[in-house]
Amino acid sequence: MYTIITPKKILVSLLFVCSPLLKAQDSFEQQINTLLAKMTLEEKVGQMNQYNGFYDATGPAPQGGNAAQKYEHLKKGWVGSMLNVRGVEEVRKIQELVVKESRLGIPMIFGFDVIHGYKTQSPIPLAEAASWDLEAIQKSASIAANEASAVGLNWAFAPMIDISRDARWGRVMEGAGEDPYLGAKVAEARINGFQGDDLSAPNTIAACAKHFVAYGFSEAGREYNTTDIGTNTLFNIALPPFEAAVAADVKTVMNGFNVLNGIPVTGSSYLQRDILKDKWGFEGYVISDWSSIGELVPHGHAENLKQAAEFGAKAGSDMDMESKAYITHLAENVREGKVDEGLVDDAVRRILRVKFELGLFEDPYLYCNEEREKERLFHEDHMQGALEMAKKSMVLLKNDGNLLPLKKDQKGIVVIGDLADDKNSPLGSWRLASDDNTAVSVVEGLQTYTNAFKFVQGPKVFDDDASFLQHVIINTTDSSGMEEAVAAAKMAEVVIMVVGEHGFMSGEARSRTKIDLPGLQHDLLKAVYAVNKNIIMVLMNGRPLTINWEAEYIPTILEAWQLGSQSGNAVAQVLFGDYNPSGKLPMTFPRSVGQVPIYYNHFSTGRAEKEPNVFWSHYADEENSPLYPFGFGLSYSKFRYSDFNLDSSDATQIKVSVKVTNSSTVEGEEVVQLYVNDPYASIVRPVKELKGFKKISLEGGASQTVSFTLTDRELGFYNSKHEWVVEPGKFNVMVGTNSQEGLSGSFERQ
Ligand code: BGC
Numbered sequence: 245m246y247t248i249i250t251p252k253k254i255l256v257s258l259l260f261v262c263s264p265l266l267k268a269q270d271s272f273e274q275q276i277n278t279l280l281a282k283m284t285l286e287e288k289v290g291q292m293n294q295y296n297g298f299y300d301a302t303g304p305a306p307q308g309g310n311a312a313q314k315y316e317h318l319k320k321g322w323v324g325s326m327l328n329v330r331g332v333e334e335v336r337k338i339q340e341l342v343v344k345e346s347r348l349g350i351p352m353i354f355g356f357d358v359i360h361g362y363k364t365q366s367p368i369p370l371a372e373a374a375s376w377d378l379e380a381i382q383k384s385a386s387i388a389a390n391e392a393s394a395v396g397l398n399w400a401f402a403p404m405i406d407i408s409r410d411a412r413w414g415r416v417m418e419g420a421g422e423d424p425y426l427g428a429k430v431a432e433a434r435i436n437g438f439q440g441d442d443l444s445a446p447n448t449i450a451a452c453a454k455h456f457v458a459y460g461f462s463e464a465g466r467e468y469n470t471t472d473i474g475t476n477t478l479f480n481i482a483l484p485p486f487e488a489a490v491a492a493d494v495k496t497v498m499n500g501f502n503v504l505n506g507i508p509v510t511g512s513s514y515l516q517r518d519i520l521k522d523k524w525g526f527e528g529y530v531i532s533d534w535s536s537i538g539e540l541v542p543h544g545h546a547e548n549l550k551q552a553a554e555f556g557a558k559a560g561s562d563m564d565m566e567s568k569a570y571i572t573h574l575a576e577n578v579r580e581g582k583v584d585e586g587l588v589d590d591a592v593r594r595i596l597r598v599k600f601e602l603g604l605f606e607d608p609y610l611y612c613n614e615e616r617e618k619e620r621l622f623h624e625d626h627m628q629g630a631l632e633m634a635k636k637s638m639v640l641l642k643n644d645g646n647l648l649p650l651k652k653d654q655k656g657i658v659v660i661g662d663l664a665d666d667k668n669s670p671l672g673s674w675r676l677a678s679d680d681n682t683a684v685s686v687v688e689g690l691q692t693y694t695n696a697f698k699f700v701q702g703p704k705v706f707d708d709d710a711s712f713l714q715h716v717i718i719n720t721t722d723s724s725g726m727e728e729a730v731a732a733a734k735m736a737e738v739v740i741m742v743v744g745e746h747g748f749m750s751g752e753a754r755s756r757t758k759i760d761l762p763g764l765q766h767d768l769l770k771a772v773y774a775v776n777k778n779i780i781m782v783l784m785n786g787r788p789l790t791i792n793w794e795a796e797y798i799p800t801i802l803e804a805w806q807l808g809s810q811s812g813n814a815v816a817q818v819l820f821g822d823y824n825p826s827g828k829l830p831m832t833f834p835r836s837v838g839q840v841p842i843y844y845n846h847f848s849t850g851r852a853e854k855e856p857n858v859f860w861s862h863y864a865d866e867e868n869s870p871l872y873p874f875g876f877g878l879s880y881s882k883f884r885y886s887d888f889n890l891d892s893s894d895a896t897q898i899k900v901s902v903k904v905t906n907s908s909t910v911e912g913e914e915v916v917q918l919y920v921n922d923p924y925a926s927i928v929r930p931v932k933e934l935k936g937f938k939k940i941s942l943e944g945g946a947s948q949t950v951s952f953t954l955t956d957r958e959l960g961f962y963n964s965k966h967e968w969v970v971e972p973g974k975f976n977v978m979v980g981t982n983s984q985e986g987l988s989g990s991f992e993r994q
Contacts, residue, residue, distance in 0.1 A: 251347075252849055253297065261798050266467045272597060272600040272601070273597075273770045274427070274633035274696055275600065275605070276596045276597060276600070277408075279348070279350070279596060279674075280589055280592060280593065280596075282348060283348065283426055283592070285575045285578060285579075285585065285588070286320075286322060286575055287320075287321050287322070287347070287348065287350075287572060288588050288589065289322070289570055289574045289575050289588065289594050290317065290320070290321055290322030290323055290324060290571065291322050291324035291350065291563075291591075291592045291886075292324060292557075292562060292563050292564060292570045292574065292588070292592065292595065293317070293325075293564055293568075293570050293763075294323070294324060294325040294326065294327060294355070294531065294563075294564060294566065295314050295317070295318075295323050295325075295326050295327075295566065295867070296326070296327055296328050296550060296562050296566050297326055297327065297329040297330075297334075298310070298311050298314050298466070299311050299314075299315065299330040300334075300339050300713070301329070301333075301334045301337035301341075302333055302334065309404040309709075314732065316425045317571065318338065318341050318342050318345075318346075319341060319342070319345040319346060319581065319827070319944075319971055320347075321342060321346030321347055321348055321349075321350060322348055322352045322571060323342070323352065323571075323783050324350075324353070324563060325353045325354070325355060325531075325595075326338060326352060326354055326355070326562060327354075327355045327356060327565065327566075327674075329354055329396075329398060330354070330356055330392075330397055331362050331395050331396060331617075332394075332395060332396045332611075332612045332613065332614050332615075332617045332678065332991070333991075334396070335354055335395070335396025335397070335611070336396065336609055336612040336890075337346060338352065338354075338610050338931055339351060339352055339354075339396075339609060339612070340423025341517075343608045343658055345868050350596070350599070350755035351599060351604040351605060351608035352604075352608075353398055353399050353450070353595075353598065353602065353604065354396060354397050354398055354399060354611075355397070355398075355399035355400070355401055355452070355531075356392060356397045356400065356401065356676070356677070357400075357401045357402065357674060357676055358389070358392040358397070358400035358401070358402055358438075358449070358587070358677075358809075359401075359402050359404070359418060359674035359675070360372070360384075360388065360672065360674065360675065360808060361384075361387070361388045361391065361392055361630065361675065361678070361808060361809070362388060362391035362392040362395065362397075362621070362677045362678075363621045363622050363628075363677055363678055363679065363682075364387065364391060364621075364622055364623070364626040364627055364630050364808075364809050365630065365672065365675050365678050365682075365683070365808035365810075366384045366387070366388065366629070366630045366633045366634070366635055366808045367384075367630075367634050367637040367672070367805055367806065367807045367808050368417045368672040368673070368674075368776065368786055368805055368806045368807075368808070369402075369404065369417065369418050369420065369434075370416055370417045370418070370419060370421060370636055370786065370787070370805065370830060370831065371422070371436065371634075371637035371638075371805035371806065371807060371827075372384060372420075372421035372430075372633060373419070373421050373426065373427075373430050373937040374637050374638075374639050374803070374805070374827040374828060374829060374830050374877070375633065375636035375637050375826070375827055375829040375968070376426070376827070376828055376830075376937055376939055377636050377939055378429055378430070378432075378916040380477075380632065380633055380636050381430055381433040381434060381437065381438040381633075382433040382434070382436050382703065383437060383629055383633075384437065384629060384630070384633045384964060385402075385433070385434040385435075385436075385437025385438045385451075385553070386437040386438070386448075386628070387437075387439045387625075387626045387629045388402075388437070388438070388628070389437065389439075389440070389447065389448055389449045389627060390398065390447045390620060390621055390623075391620050391623070392448070392449055392677075393446055393447050393448065393449050393611050393619060394479075394611075394613070394617045394619075394620035394621065395617055395621070396601050396611045396612050396675075397449060397611065398448055398449050398450060398604065398610075398611050398766060398833045399450045399452065399495075399496065399602075400449050400450070400451055400452060401435065401452045401454060401531075402432055402438070402451065402452060402454070403419075403420075403429040403430070403434035403435065403438075403451065403452075403453065403454075403489075403798060404418040404419050404454050404455065405420065405427055405430075405453050405454070405485040405486060405489060405730075406419050406429075406454070406455055406457075406459045406460035406482075406500075406846070406991055407416075407419070407421075407422060407423070407424055407427050407460050407461075407481055407482055407485065408421070408422060408459075408460030408461070409422045409460075409461075409832075409841035409842065409843040410460070410461075410462070410464075410465040410636055410638055410787070410840050410841045411465070411478070411512050411538065411759050411787045411788040411833075411834065411837075411840060412445050412464065412465025412466070412755050412756055412757060412759060412787075412837065412840060413460065413462055413465040413467065413691065413755055413787075414467065414673075414749070414750045414752065414753065414754025414756070414786070414787070415467070415671055415750075415751065415752055415754075415759045415789045416750070416786070416788075416831060417458065417459070417461075417672065417750040417751055417786035417806070417897045418673075418674060418751065418752075418951075419557075419969075420830055421830030421831035421874075422830070422831045422832060422843045422844070422845075422874060422935050423667070423830065423831075423843075423844075423874065424480070424481050424482075424484040424485055424953070425484075425637065425768045425933065425934040425935060426830060426934060426937070427484070427485040427766045428484050428485045428487075428488035428489075428605070428861055429488075429554055431453060431485045431486075431487075431488050431489045431492070431494075432489070432491075432492040432538065433773050434451065435451045435489055435492045435493070435494045436492060437498070438450070438451040438492070438957060439494075439495065441450050443495070443601045443602055443611070443738070444601065444602060444603030444606070444610075444614065445605070446603075446610050446611055446616070447605075449602075450495035450496055450528075450533065450598055450602060451489075451494050451495060451496070452494070452495075452496040452497065452498050452876060453485075453489035453490075453494045453496075453497050453498070454497065454498035454499075454500070454533070455498055455499060455500030455501070455502075455509075455533055456481050456486055456497050456498065456499045456500060456509060456515065456516070456520065456530070457478070457483060457499075457500070457509060457515060458471045458473055458478060458482040458488055458500075458502060458503045458509070459471065459500035459501065459509075460482070461473050461477075461482065461502075462502060462755075465755050465756075465757075465840065466755050467752065467753045467754070467755045468501050468629075468723075469502070470502065470503050470504070471502040471503065471504045472504070472505055472506075473504070473505070475966065476927055476962075476964075477503075477836070478504075478547060479962035479966050480961050480962050481845075483519070485749060486520070487524055490524045490525070490526045491522070491680050494528065495529075495598045495601065496528045496529055496530070496598065497520060497526065497529075497530050497531070497743065498530070498531045498532070498533055498535060499515075499516065499530055499531075499533055499561055500536065503535050503543055503545075507545070508536070508539070508540055508543045509845060510532050510533070510539070510540060510556055510559065510561050511538040511540050511545050511552075511556060511561075512559055512602075513544070513559040513560055515529055516559050516560030517559065517560040518563065519896050520560070521560060521958035523702050523736040527594065527597065528589065528594060528597070528598055529562035529563055529594035529597075529598060530560055530561050530562045530563070531561075531562070531563040531565055531848070532556065532563065532564050532565045532567065533565060533632075534565050534566055535565065535566050535567040535605040536561075536567070537552050537556040537561055537564050537565075537567045537569045537570070537609065538542060538564070538567030538568070538569050539551065539552075539567070540552040540555055540556065540836055545658075549567070549569050549573060549696050550572075550573040550576065550577065551975045552567070552569045552570075552573075552576075553569035553570050553572070553577055553583075554573075554577045554582045554583055556569060556570070556572065557574055557583050557588065558583060558646045560587075560591075562591035562594050562595060563591070563595060574588065576977075578817055579972070581800055586920050603621070613636035614621060622809075623732055627733075627809060627810060630808050630809050631810035631813055631814055633808075633814075634807035634808055634810045634818055634824065635814045635817055635818065635823045636827065637805060637807060637814075637827055637878075637900050638802060638804050638805070638807070638814065638815070638818055638827050638911055639802075639803040639825065639827035639829055639877040640801075640802055640803070640805060640818075640824050640825040640877060640878040640879060640880075641758035641783075641795070641801040641802070641803050641826060641872055641876070641878070641899065642798070642799065642800055642801040642828075642878070643667055643799075643800050643878055643880075644799040644800065645694075645799050647738060647778060647779075647780050647799055647800040648780060648800050648818075648819060648821070648880070649803060649818070649819065649821025649880055650738065650780075650804070650819050650820050650821065652693065652694075652820060652978075654694070654696075654737070654738065655696060655737060655872065656689075656735070656736050656737030656738065657694070657696065657697035657698070657736065657737070657738055657739075657740060658697065658698050658700065658732045658733055658735070658736035658738075658739050658740070659686065659687060659690065659697055659698070659699045659700070659739075659740045659741075659742065660699075660700050660701070660702045660729045660732070660733065660739060660740070660741050660742070660768070660772065661701070661705075661741050661743050661768075661782075661962045662684045662702065662703070662704055662705040662706060662763075662765075663686070663705070663706075663743060663744055663746075663784050664685065664687050664699060664701070664702055664740075664742035664782075665685045665686070665687040665688075665699060665701065666683075667681040667682065667683045667685045667708075668680050668681050668683065668708075668710070668807065668987050669706065669710070669748075669784065670683040670684075670702070670746065670747065670784060670806050670807055670808065671683045671684075671746040671747055671748050671806065671809070671811075672694030672747045672750075672751075672786060672805075672807075672808060672829060673712070673747055673748055673749075673751025673752075673754065673786060673807060674712075674751050674752070674804075675747075676678045676712065679778050679808075682809060683807075683808065683809055683810075683811045683812070684809065684810055684811055684812035684813050685698050685785070685811070685812045686740075686782060686811070686812045686816070687812065688812045688813075688825070689811070689813045689814070690740075690812070690816050690819070690906050691816075692813065692816060693816055693820050693896055694855045697740075698732055698736075699726055700729045700732045702723045702725045702726060702728075702729035702768050703719065703722065703723050703724060703726050703729075703763070703764045703768060704719050704722065704724075704725065705718060705719055705746075705762065705763040705764065705765055706718060706719075706746040706762075706763070707719075710746055710747075710748045711748065712748060712751070715748075715754075716746045716748050716749050718762045718763045719752075719763050719764065720763055720764065723764055723767070726764070726767070726768060726771060729768060729770055729772065730774075730775055733772040733775055733776045734775040734776060736776055736778070737778065738778045738779075738780065738838055739776055739778060739779045739780070740779075740782060740819070741768075741769060741770055741772065741780070741781050741782065741798075742781045742784065743761055743765040743768075743769065743781060743782070743783060743784070744761065744765075744781045744783045744784035744785040744789070744804075745761075745762060745784065745785040745786055745787070745805045745859050746762075747784075747786065749786065750785070750786025750787050751786065754786075756787075757837065758790075758837060759787060759788065759789050759790050759837050760789060760790050760791065760792065761789065761794075766793065766794075767904060768785060769781070769794060769798065770793070770983075771958075773797055773798065776826070777797075777799065778799070778801075779798050779800065780799075780800040780802065780819065781794060781798045781800065782802050782815060782819075783801060783802065783803050783804060783863075784805065784806055785803075785805060785806070786806055787831075787835040788829075788832065788834065788872075789832055789833065790819040790833075790835060790836055790837060790871070791833075791869060791871070792835055792836075795871055795872070802815070802818060802825070803827070803829070821880065824879055824880045824881060824910060824911065824912040824913065825877070825878070825879060825880070826877070826879060826912065826913035826915065826939070827841075827877050827916070828875050828876060828915045828917075829873070829874055829875060829982075829984065830874070831874065832844060832870045832872070832873055832874045833870055833871040833872035833873075834868060834870055834871060835869075835870065835871045836866045836868055836888050838863070838866065839863075839866065839870070842870055843874065843985075844870075844873055844874035844875070844931075844983040845874075845930035845931070845932060845933050845934070846882070846931060847928050847929075847930055847931065848928070848931055849861040851950075870878075873979075873982055873984045874982070874983040875915070875917050875934070875982035875983040875984075876982040876983070876984075877982070879912040879913070879914065880905070880908070880910045880912060881906045881908040881910045881911065881912030881914075881942070881944065882907045882908040883904055883905065883906055883907070883914045883942070883981060884904070884905045884907045885902050885903070885904055885945075885979070885980060885981065885986065885987050886902070886903045886905065886911055886987075887901075887903035887921075887949070887980060888900075888901075888902050888987035888988070888989055889901045889902070890977060890989040890990075890991055892986045892991035892992070892993070895993055895994060896954060896955060896956070897953050897954075898954040898955075898975075898977075898991060898993075899951060899952075899953055900918060900951065900952045900953075900977055900979060900989075901949050901950060901951040902916065902949070902950055902979045902987055903947055903948070903949050903950075904916055904947065904948055904949075904950055905942075905945075905946070905947040905949070906942035906944055906945060906946050907945075908944055909944035909945065910944050911941070911942065911943045912941070912942065913939055913940065913941045913942075914939070914940055914942065914952045914980075914981065915937055915938070915939045916937060916938045916939075916940060916979060916980075916981075917934060917936075917937045917975070917979065917980060917981070917982065917983065917986070918934070918935055918936035918937065918952045918978070919932040919933060919935065919978040919979075919983060919986070920932065920933055920935045920954065920958060920959065920975060920976070920977055920978075921933070921975065921976040921977075921978075922932050922959070922961070922971065922973070922974075922975055923973075923975075923976060924973055924974065925961070925971050925973075926963055926964065926969075926971060927961065927963055927964055929961060930958065932976075932978060932983065934983070935952075935954065935958040936952040936954075938950050938952075952979070954975075954977070956970045959975060959993065970993070972993055972994050973992065974990055974991070974992055974993075974994065975990060975991055975992075975993060976988060976989075976990045977989055977990065977991070
């Protein structure tokens with residue numbers, strides 16, 4: 245991994261030159277106090293104001309209108325942060341403007357959506373979560389931080405750690421799936437990757453846990469919709485990843501667009517002050533989501549923008565992203581006695597603290613190094629890291645008849661699909677800084693192994709101009725190309741069909757009511773299957789899909805998500821057996837969209853058992869079970885579980901172990917998963933909950949005993965008073981290869 249060897253510059257900013265009171269050796273808190281004492285109310289409010297990038301900083305200063313006003317605010321020190329300003333030259337110019345021209349020269353913090361990379365794209369976060377490889381995920385975030393920091397950025401609006409059980413919601417691509425335990429572990433890994441050991445190093449950046457909270461529960465999966473969940477789900481499912489993020493010292497938290505149980509989260513002091521800041525001791529700052537303070541008005545919570553500013557500040561939303569509510573009205577609210585200036589001071593203190601920790605006061609241009617910028621973008625190490633992550637992210641869903649892995653000298657391969665030669669879609673959604681068409685396509689990846697294959701596109705599925713701003717246009721009528729594809733398939737020994745969603749079909753504002761294969765892809769699969777059953781289906785998607793027919797008939801399915809810059813290389817390595825797939829689903833695949841929300845850690849019902857009559861909990865037209873359960877994933881190896889052992893002699897340290905044997909001849913990795921169930925409790929507990937996992941590697945024929953320790957941390961839950969409790973009684977434990985299959989036992993805890 246690349247490390248910065250240049251000693252950190254010890255330039256003293258203008259602030260220190262002008263302010264003898266601020267001595268470098270003073271603690272940050274003393275320096276913040278000194279600074280706060282010098283700031284006018286407007287300057288304080290300015291720190292709480294974040295603007296979107298709005299003019300070419302290297303061009304002429306803007307004249308007139310909104311841009312000119314923002315420019316003037318920068319010069320006055322009335323802007324604490326900017327988003328979407330990036331590139332060393334731009335960042336330096338704007339930082340200079342503020343540091344040199346404003347009265348106190350307080351440096352700005354520059355934020356950006358570094359969701360799965362900057363230029364070099366890693367797999368989408370949902371795919372990375374499928375690796376269950378925390379070290380790899382941490383490394384991936386550190387690569388993203390390394391590149392982003394090289395273009396002057398010092399703050400990533402990531403990780404998104406919203407739990408979601410609804411594949412209709414497009415933003416599931418951005419999170420770690422449905423489970424709070426896995427979600428918390430992935431959150432920690434990503435935060436550690438972004439922030440590193442030393443936040444003031446020029447290659448680490450502040451992370452942002454978002455969206456606080458329950459945004460992933462939007463009703464009917466429709467973006468920006470209401471969320472309404474009980475406190476049990478709030479405390480035991482939605483909040484835990486955020487609690488873990490705070491424990492991992494995340495520097496910032498972003499709130500959300502959603503109304504939760506009647507109150508917009510941006511205006512909730514219960515969530516932001518009582519829980520986040522007071523109960524958990526979060527010392528960083530809360531940034532609003534884009535204009536979410538202003539949206540308190542259309543939500544029907546605040547009467548106007550002025551009241552929105554009042555409510556936002558009182559609720560503990562420390563920085564206003566682009567709604568201009570604070571900069572326009574907060575000082576006025578304070579002067580009128582509506583908002584206590586102490587709350588403003590608290591917000592500013594938090595913002596300044598993070599700036600100090602990032603090293604920006606010591607050197608406002610710490611992240612502005614042209615040479616580093618040139619050297620880091622698309623760096624070989626980053627590309628290598630993205631490739632490793634991409635390989636680990638794939639999930640083998642089906643391999644009947646062992647069509648995979650392909651032999652290196654396999655003849656008669658035909659590759660079909662609009663996505664097969666696509667160099668754009670595999671970059672995924674939320675990749676604002678990436679260059680279009682820079683992913684390695686599947687066709688290109690295969691070419692590194694063999695030229696003895698034929699590619700036929702088949703019917704066009706997606707328009708080539710798909711972008712982040714508009715919905716992807718899908719062809720549902722023009723079947724030209726179908727015949728040619730079927731004819732080629734007929735002659736083939738094996739057909740690789742690359743199908744799925746376009747990268748821009750998931751992400752923000754990309755909700756779907758149907759989550760099947762878009763366009764004519766399903767028809768194409770059926771037509772090909774009619775002439776050749778040797779199909780390997782490579783699935784590319786940003787959410788779980790309903791692929792029942794495919795799951796029944798297509799013999800081999802490889803879930804390849806959107807794997808980023810190195811997509812095709814990673815897919816080819818798995819297809820040809822140079823990498824043995826080891827991923828497991830972080831989110832349940834439904835059989836029908838009518839089952840959504842569907843998740844493995846559901847409660848039992850009073851009528852869970854099948855009855856001879858209809859009066860039990862089920863559907864008339866579909867099974868209850870998922871198509872593929874949470875935690876599911878196959879390998880080219882075969883793993884056998886035996887020798888389940890449970891030792892509960894020490895109630896504070898319950899020991900659980902199993903023996904895992906690789907009964908094949910192929911070396912492979914397995915994610916051994918531990919689930920717990922508390923069958924009788926004051927608040928009913930889920931039928932099972934993930935409480936541990938270990939990823940192990942075994943050579944063919946080898947065995948390993950895998951052990952877990954269960955403490956109160958794994959056995960407890962938040963009760964109806966929102967207190968963490970472990971209730972005495974029976975506990976069931978299962979260790980297995982996915983959430984539905986494993987060996988189990990139970991114990992009593994007093
Ligand atoms: C998204 C955030 C994002 C912000 C800034 C909003 O629309 O919800 O997740 O960080 O925009 O781009």
